[in-house]
Amino acid sequence: MSLRPSSFAILGAGLMGRLLAVELARQGQQVDIFDAGSAAAEQAAATTAAAMLAPLAESAITEPGVVRMGQYALTRWPQLLAALDQPVFFQQAGTLIVWHRQDAAEAQRLTRQLQATQRILPTLPALQKLDRQALAQTEPALAQRFAQGLYLPGEGQLDNRQLLAALLLQMQRLAVRMHWHAARSPEDFAPGTAGQPDRVIDCRGLGAKPQWPALRGVRGEVARVHAPDVTLQRPTRLVHPRYPIYIAPKQDHLFVIGATEIESDELAPVSVRSTLELLSAAYAVHPGFAEGRILELAAQCRPTLADNLPAIRQPRKGLLQINGLYRHGFMIAPALLDVTLQLLHTGQSALAQDFDLALEMQPQPPDPLARPGAHVLA
Structure with a gap:
């Protein structure tokens, strides 16, 4: 299934927020992204990261599901980077x-x-x-x-700051509406009502602590x-x-x-x-x-989060929350991106099962914005 043109508000313009904004805008969606900081992402953990893509090395401190996300990302990152207009350093030399x-x-x-x-x-x-x-x-x-x-x-790495800059450029070229120094929370929106976005995706990391007490x-x-x-x-x-x-x-x-x-x-x-x-x-x-x-x-x-594992949840209709990337942000971000896209397209995700990913999804009525036809992933 594929999304009919609709509108999204993404909270947090770190790694996950930018990846989602670019992919959704590329699919023809109207996207607004809000961040408490500036376009430089100085408040994002992604700006400080080493951006290593090392699933086996990280298996010493994490679970097999996260390792599988890292394996998946090693094949997905080259595809994501190839779709950007600005080059990003990437290597896979082990x-x-x-x-x-x-x-x-x-x-x-x-x-x-x-x-x-x-x-x-x-x-x-x-x-x-x-x-x-x-x-x-x-x-x-x-x-x-x-x-x-x-x-x-086979393990790899990329340049985190080059990637954030390339995603920023891509958002600009895809007409994503960017709101800097504009902190927002899910309570600021009423998805699906007049004058409001159809969906809100919260990717704020620690900024979402009021909504995730265990964070x-x-x-x-x-x-x-x-x-x-x-x-x-x-x-x-x-x-x-x-x-x-x-x-x-x-x-x-x-x-x-x-x-x-x-x-x-x-x-x-x-x-x-x-x-x-x-x-x-x-x-x-x-x-x-x-x-x-x-x-x-x-x-x-x-x-x-308490178990050091990522989670995605939908506490109410129109709101999706992604958090808990811990020290594995760049290693697992493509996996979480594609799980999120599957959830948005169909309300389910086979990938989440492959990754043992925690999903907390409230039962939802059929989505009038979904239509049959296209592939799940962009």
Whole structure:
């Protein structure tokens, strides 16, 4: 089924809000998007993210359904990016995991976790154990510092800020009406009544806390560093019991380095202690970071539900709410996008079942805006 031309109000212009605005506008819908911040998305968790697409690596801290969403996204992201008018850096060169000798026991524990995930989800590419020679062939810059590692084929990453900018441009070209510094809540709308949108989609993350009492913030801190002497080719993770970091290389020797995960809604600047630990760990991976330049230290809080899993719900007719993306926003956003499109088109989603995704849908009467005919996905 396909949507007859109708009107949407999207609350929140972060990653999910922009993806939905572009896809719905491309389908011929009238879309208004409202955000408490500016077009720069400075208040969105997506602006601070490393945007790694690493379902097997993340399986160490999440459920199989989220891993399946990540697998799905690795095939969907190239399609979404190809439809944008502005290029976005995307690569799929795998993830590398390394550790120092003293942390071998922690690395063995992680390896067993990843192998257990692969037994549950055999469609994941098999991880590869690397000795020093294989590590030198995979990531030559690390061969002198590490004797072994793990390589997770097929995993990827993109440039989060390029993507947000490209989606903004696409919204402009598709005539999405954008309302900046205009915070709205679902209570500000009466969907389906005269002068109101037909549907409201709430993607505000932590801004929706009044509507999601269980929602909490999980603070993350990152450094953006320009390091011309560092030649890492793919996202690299350092196993460490205290501060396991990731290093995500972007274009032109720009690196996003992150580690910390703190149960807090606080948006204060990054602490000196966190900065020292973050950069010391990065230097332990590659000494070239010593001559790098710190472009930015940033902190943001990821919207997280009690079970650390995403959820979509429809508490009443005309209102759809999406939240709880936690630290997996870019990894699972295409899956949540397509689940949402299925719900809007048919009121059901086979994809949600594939992903074990929590749906809380109030029974609805038949939708007069739906009509038979076209494909579910754009």
